[in-house]
Amino acid sequence: MDHAEILLIGGRAGVGKTTVGWEVSARLRTARVSHAVIDGDFMGAVHPAPDGDAHRAGITERNLAAVWANYAELGHRRLVYTNTVSVLDEATPMFRRAMGDDVRLVRVLLTATDETAERRLFGRELGSELEHEVRSSARKSRLLDERAPAEVLRVATDGRTVIDIAAEVVAATGWGPGGVASGSVPVTG
Template identity: 35%
Template sequence: MAPVGAPVEILLITGPAGVGKSTLCWEMGAVLAEAGIAHVAIESDELDRVFPKPGAEELAPLAPGARDVSQLNLPALWGTYRALGHNRLIMSGVMLHVGFDKSWILAAIPEARITVVRLRAGDAALLARLDRREAGAGRDTQVERSLRQAKRMADENGTGFIVVETDGRSPTELAGFVLGKAGWLPVS
């Protein structure tokens, strides 16, 4: 575990739906565990997977100014992990508005240093991944949304991000690359 007061480091894994964020996070977790490096992994989708979703009015008595239940759940989870000695967090989500997303994450974990990793894939690879994952009535809507997200992210200025092209690369290769770039793995 980290020494008391060690800075918190967050790898924020972002990209369009279906690009492989969850798969990469699972693989990075396995690589870190194999190396004996303590870490936590949280998928942002799980922070607000509730029905009915509470709005600002319902959240106000719990946290004035909160707009999303994620703003309450992340600090609750992280507080436990931090008390257990953790200082590394892998967090994933689409994160279309990285500046906004970083602000609510930093409100929850003020002492954190966030490294943003933007995953990209070509349309053909993204469609193939979505075909393996999506089924049922929502498939076409999800494909449309993912392609829009990918286009928007491809057009943005990636300054300050680690941009990772995923086409033709295995999860193991990507995990080693990202963890190396972030300095989370010892140099061998």
């Protein structure tokens, strides 16, 4: 494989992106599938952001390009990337610039009800950010429902184990032995 492939796992706060991403990685390691993992939330974690929060995407892209270049130099061609809005069309150009024009995207949107997301956030957010995270999660859920393209694979997480969810996500990549990807969106244009 000469081109890069990226599994984008998006979804609201509390949906399980990071947990599912790590379980996907565990399944790929078990199958001996070479890959790298990046939690996109950390690619722009700087305060204050250069040129303000509205321009945080610039440092995120620079960091993604630098980290991916290191992984690619080691021979990696597959990336598992978790970030809330990574599955939206407007994110595609960043991945093309950071990973190459012929990058193949597999976009998965994890979903959960407000009740499920709130319960998970209450278990996770122990500091001063809880109320903000709950409000932001609901807002991002609506945004993702409205703007995620129809071809993005939607995977419900309510009442399911992380193992089952990760199995469905890995199946969408086609990265297993003899796998053919479904739910993939090649980057064109």
